[in-house]
Amino acid sequence: MKITILGSGTSQGVPVIACNCAVCESHDTMDKRLRSSVMVESEGTRIVIDAGPDFRQQMLRQKVMQLDAILITHCHKDHIAGLDDIRSFNYLFNKPMDIYATERDQLAIRQEFSYAFHENPYPGVPEFNMITLPETLFKIGNMHIIPLEVFHMRMKVYGFRFGNFSYVTDANMIPEKTMELMKGSDVIVINALRKQPHVSHFNLEQAIDVIGKLKPKVAYLTHISHMMGKHADIEAELPPSVHMAYDGLEILMD
Ligand SMILES: [Zn+2]
Ligand SMILES: [Zn+2]
Incomplete structure (x- = not known):
């Protein structure tokens, strides 16, 4: 299994105006972050989680020619735009794209892209x-996926576990039963x-605290704002x- 970080930023991390912060001014390519997304192959x-405003650029950058499905964590613009x-x-494959999303997020997608859902x-x-999106283990192609229910303040958001890889974005609370699924x-x-x-x-401290409880071999932080500071300094x-x-970033796993 190969995991590729397509984007590790947030809408705060891709300013539409140059804010002249240290991250904007940095020449380190690690400080150039597109909106958070990940590809699992x-x-x-081949599956992509979320398709934010930078989806097209991410597909071009990784030269993605084939894609089986997109999983949606939640319907905020930086994840569906x-x-x-x-x-x-x-056009290439002459078939619709499989989009896995909760009923709430499907409604948001239908509103956002209403022209795609007209009768004619x-x-x-x-x-x-x-x-x-199923609530328990499901399969796409040869991949088994466990949905991970987490909370983004009051909003229910889904992370996903593929084998021994877990991905959670836009959370500030992980219920105990989800922690068990991630162990x-x-x-x-x-x-x-x-x-x-x-x-x-x-925030950084809370994420490190969750990682400390789950004790993976390695953890990576994502959905990083410019307010975090420069990659090299935080690393x-x-x-x-x-x-x-x-x-x-590419992560290879068994
Ligand atoms: Zn969000
Ligand atoms: Zn977000």
Whole structure:
């Protein structure tokens, strides 16, 4: 199984105006973060989690020619805004894209991309095959996936476990039953927005605390805001088995 970090940033991490902070000014490629997304591949199956505003750029950068499904963690714009660009895959393979999302998130997607759901849609609109996200173990191709229910303040969001890899973004609370489902993961990618507390995202200390309870072999932080500071500075402060994720990071697992 191969995991590729397509994006490790957040909408705060990709300013539309240059804010002149140290991260904006940095020439380190590790400080250039697209919106959070991850690609999970095993022989013959390729899945992407979330399709934010940078989805197209992420697909081009990784030269992704084939994609089996997109899993949606939740319907915030930085996780769904790029779904219009599935039309390239629709065109190439002449079939709709399988999108796994909760009923709430499906409704948000239908509103956001209403033109794609008209009774007689204009030719060329993106084609979605909406699949309700199962609440327990399910299979896509040869991959077994366990949904991980977590909370983004009051909002229920899903992370996913594939084998011994767990991915959680946009959480600030992980219920005990989900912690149980994540136990035994060798690799965990988890969100850490910044050092200061935040109402709906783990900060650095909280993310490290969760990692300390789950004890994976290695953990990577994602959904990182510019307020966190520069990659190299934070990396130097982290415990030995915890690292900052960065765009393009590849993790190979059995
Ligand atoms: Zn969110
Ligand atoms: Zn987000």
